[in-house]
Amino acid sequence: MDFSDTQTETEFRQTARVWIQDNAPAYLQAPLSGSGFGSTRTGDFDPIAEAKKWQKTKAEAGWACIQWPKEYGGRGATPIESVIWGQEEGVYGKLSGTFIIGQGMCAPTQVGTEEQKQRHIPKIVSGEVAWCQGYSEPGAGSDLAALQTKAIIDGDNFVINGQKIWTSGAQHSDYGILITRTDSEVAKHRGLTMFFLDMKSEGVDIRPIKQANGDSGFNEVFFDNVRIPDVQRLGDVGDGWKVALTTLMNERLAIGGSIATGFPEIQALVSELIIASGPANDNQAVRSKLADWYAKSAGLKNTGARAISALSKGEVPGPENSIGKLVAGGMMQDIAKFAVDLQGLGGLVTDPAIARSQAQIQAMLMRSPAVRIEGGTDQILRNIIAERVLGLPEDMRADKGIAFSQIPSSQNTGAR
Template identity: 50%
Template structure:
């Protein structure tokens, strides 16, 4: 049992690190360090992706033929670690390259693949995923967006009308994959079909969602008579659910202490705060919580190491990584709230120039509810663990044999 790389991994890591040092320096010289969400930041992200692709460090596990690196999963993990250390990671491509383009590669015709895969790898075009709807969150298959084929020709165009929600990056994406209902007369899972669409089409409208945190990072997307060619279909008509499962299988949840303050910052805060009986850090109730947070954080860190070990041995990782988001999201909320309460009446302040640590805990407190819902709610994730890991039965599906159009609906 150790944390060391194998000789091949050492060689790969050293080569990657050497490349990163030089490439990151050149990248910074050219682009500086622009503020997130600015056009300059997006341009820098695209340039960095292109630089990686040219060196074989983009989509490391994909074949070189489509612009990937032709490498192994463990190499991809190693590069990701080194890239994070080099401080030049951009989040724009995670969903497109992690979920959408793999779906295109699995289901599109050759012409489509030729046209889209390589530009996506090089960061020239960004993809988003359009599944969730106001009436279908955890129950995605209950979605209502309709696609109707225009005329009797089986190769005829489709016309899409409806609304998607919580689409990350819809406002800056070039293309998207969209799951729609093509047959309301059959049970919900059977009447779905997947298409790829042009997000710049005039029939597509994006509207940012005003979140409870105050930010506007996600979008609603409206389709009004969006016309798509039958050749944009991914998989057979009515096979959309099967296609969507492939997309979700590729879902990689990049979570685990990566966002927001961790136990170290809470400890730092508590060191300087006074409580009813001396410094907050000396309060026993606080110390017990701190110990629990540390143990959970370490638990997630070493769970990732176990996953890496399986990859390093050329094995399929076990299901243990499924615990990550449940713990990380809940802990973020608890830590933020404890830190805010420890500040007393002052904890209500959100001005970064006044609140400790630039109001990081207040921000975290307001962001955490979203993290507990995004990418699978706590409840759905527990169902997944129960059903896929522990092999417990699925829930009773009262809508299983009911035509979609006859399903009871609420608001």
């Protein structure tokens, strides 16, 4: 057991650190450090412009998407180097939010032609173009394969009609990947086809969703007779589910460890707060909770370290890493509720100008429900652990082997 870098890793870290010191936008360090709970803070600067600038700077020096092959603009780095880079990039990594869908999910899906790869991937690396993904629909969330957005072939094109939802960054994106239904008369997973499209295409209408917490980080995207050339199809007709699984796999391989839990916030709060019994820090109920939450956040951090070790040895981290978001999401919500409870009415203040830490807790309180849903609900993650890690049998399904058009739904049963 050894927590230090190997010789090669030390050299790599040093090179990365020096380059970051010389090139990172230091003026953004303070506001970025205050980011979290669903927002990227860049002070007086435009977040999208700053994100593009940093991405371009990195790409020009070979520090963008470093795990990708050099021929597509990457660095050909090893997984462990990628982790080290992430550690060194630190707070500036928060600027990458704009590109995370394109880099994390879309580019690896480019099973398209070599020509398509050559054309699109380097621009994803350089931040010149941003991508989004059209997966979820109002009627297809956890049960993604229940999606209804239709694609009908018409000569060299497919014509798309339908609606996507929870599309992060659609309003800033140049391209998107889109999963559609091309056949309703086969079992639901078999009638899907994946495309990519120009988000400026005629018939695409992007509308921000106002979320429960008042922010608008996501969009609805409507498709009204949008034409996508067949050459922009990814994979075969009917193979869309397979392509989608590849992207989701890429999303889930992202290693935990840096995921926000709310622990630093609650620790900071109780170290200053006076409650009826005296300093909150001395209250037994507070201490008990604090210990539990610290143990969980340390457990996540140490689990992350084990995954990094596995990477370092050339092993692929498995589905066991889905515990990160499951633990962190619930914990953040518990912490926020507990923190508000400790403060009484003062805890309800949402104006950072009046009460900075309370406002941050309020932001956690109102954002944390989304953490437990986005990218796999708590329940879906538990299913994944139960089936893929523990090997428990699959759930009995009411939709197995039935043509999509015959599957009971709230529409065709009249239920609401």
